[in-house]
Amino acid sequence: MLMWLISSTKAPHAIITPEIMEPIMRQREGRSLLFIDLALPRDIDSCGWRYGGYPLYIMSMITI
Numbered sequence: 001m002l003m004w005l006i007s008s009t010k011a012p013h014a015i016i017t018p019e020i021m022e023p024i025m026r027q028r029e030g031r032s033l034l035f036i037d038l039a040l041p042r043d044i045d046s047c048g049w050r051y052g053g054y055p056l057y058i059m060s061m062i063t064i
Helices: 018-028
Strands: 002-005 034-037 056-058
Touching: none
Parallel strands: 002 034, 034 056
Antiparallel strands: none
16 A cells, blocks of 8 residues: 655645654554655755655655
């Protein structure tokens, strides 16, 4: 089962950090997860991207 995490807030900084995601990813035990960050600035901390190699799509990558 594929689960999506879609984020889009007006937060001035990343709100989804490795510290928040690491325990969640351990519980998922390798099940698929797709991250989509529509916020500018980013909601998902990509500097510390350690969420098991799952895809992260950010607003600047998405074209219509």
